Amino acid sequence: MAPGPIDKSQVPQATVPRLARYLRVLHRLEREGVPKVSSKELAERLDANAAQIRKDFSYFGEFGVRGVGYEVEYLIDQLSRCLGVSEKWKVIILGAGKLGSALARYRGFQEEGFELVGVFDSSQRVAGSDIDGVTVRPERELPEFLQENPVDIAILTVPGEVAQLVADKVIAGGVRGIVNFAPARLASVDGVFIRQVDLSTELMVVSFYLSKECSPR
Amino acid sequence: MAPGPIDKSQVPQATVPRLARYLRVLHRLEREGVPKVSSKELAERLDANAAQIRKDFSYFGEFGVRGVGYEVEYLIDQLSRCLGVSEKWKVIILGAGKLGSALARYRGFQEEGFELVGVFDSSQRVAGSDIDGVTVRPERELPEFLQENPVDIAILTVPGEVAQLVADKVIAGGVRGIVNFAPARLASVDGVFIRQVDLSTELMVVSFYLSKECSPR
Structure with missing residues (x-):
């Protein structure tokens, strides 16, 4: 099933600043050459809650694979586009x-x-x-x-x-x-x-x- | 049943800035001599959603009475204390x-x-x-x-x-x-x-x- 476009009105406004934080940490991981990251690792890096992170990502479709984690580059691409960072x-x-x-x-x-x-x-x-x-x-x-x-x-x-x-x-x-x-x-x-x-x-x-x-x- | 103290960790952080907004509007209503206000009236004043307002208030116990609305002075007192505005x-x-x-x-x-x-x-x-x-x-x-x-x-x-x-x-x-x-x-x-x-x-x-x-x- 190809996932459809995201309905932004469904994303709570409180979630969006967190997405911006995730993106910054993911960029740091990318620079460190880390290809995959679990919600637990992200939570430690961010001093945040892993369940919250998974919930926030869930608005944007199935990103993570249990036991494998999230692909850093893919996640950067997704979040950048959603946050409009790849635009000017x-x-x-x-x-x-x-x-x-x-x-x-x-x-x-x-x-x-x-x-x-x-x-x-x-x-x-x-x-x-x-x-x-x-x-x-x-x-x-x-x-x-x-x-x-x-x-x-x-x-x-x-x-x-x-x-x-x-x-x-x-x-x-x-x-x-x-x-x-x-x-x-x-x-x-x-x-x-x-x-x-x-x-x-x-x-x-x-x-x-x-x-x-x-x-x- | 006497309601107990509020567990602030249960109040979503996104709710708190809204409480500050409610308080400002309630102060304005008080100055205008309005004794009672419904969530619908508050929503119109605030350009906000009545259901959201009722949900936000629900964290602080039963404030409103259906068909009668919220008591402005009581609400000001409650929110001021919760937001710490009555303190220095x-x-x-x-x-x-x-x-x-x-x-x-x-x-x-x-x-x-x-x-x-x-x-x-x-x-x-x-x-x-x-x-x-x-x-x-x-x-x-x-x-x-x-x-x-x-x-x-x-x-x-x-x-x-x-x-x-x-x-x-x-x-x-x-x-x-x-x-x-x-x-x-x-x-x-x-x-x-x-x-x-x-x-x-x-x-x-x-x-x-x-x-x-x-x-x-």
Whole structure:
């Protein structure tokens, strides 16, 4: 039976960051010349749970063979394609404040298929300046830019009050993926994937696990 | 039957950020004078799924009454305590680079019970400078500082190569929660909760959903 394409809506969102981790470890194994790996070995490498790993992989068809393990190269190929790492993604950053500039300078993601093609800011003061070779453009040029340069993913590091406005603009310009660092929840739009990242929430996830006081009363 | 305390290890990690969102919306409802809310109304406010909301709340005992909904104030009280928002948490930032400074300046989280008590950096050049009233201290003073000032949560914004080293230091100093922005996976330690945040992974989560090519071959 030839397995069909994967229905991504069936993959829990919490699984996807783990797939990215698996891929990084598999690349390391490949460099070490390891051809096969069991879920147990992967779990040890990742400081994770073997059953969880098997479950995560199960969304992508039958990969492992009991007693033999997973083929590293095959798994890299599968995960790379599923995570879109074998494709090239054009990325822009909206907001050249402290966080936006920090992200623009952090080019680690460039190696993983994400190319920063533009940085935009609404402030006259910042527009025209240069971040490691990428010119900061005035935000009013955004619609025209998007018409001439199709962009896949926008990273939002604007103030919370204007986040929705800026999101509307990039979506109107054809952007289908948003990573939102602004402390404001964006309205969902069909066909657009929005990932919210926010420090307050991250801190609360930690305090949830640290907090002792949690019982229904 | 009096419900017992909640076993947090039973709550999926993906649920916790949603609880933080629910809490914010509930606070808004409280300000609007709304005493009761159904999962359906909450879902509309949150642009989320009502069944998901009911499932998330179910980890915390029987909250809702069919046809009547959830009591807003009761829910706020429950979630605040579970998320540790009613407690005060001492936070330090390790690494006063672009990202560390941006996070230090972003004080939104202070309103949610997180108090920034120190910023540390290994560079002589940065130590002694001031970020909105918080002095950047040399990293070598960290062990002594932690002895005199118990800290709950450390935010790591150091380079990936030194992240584990710095994590070891804060854990040795009694810190039990870490939000790691450094592009390096930290080893898990019993009794310490580590939350990894990293731009590459966030971008991959987006490209996973944008990518068309994903079928087993």
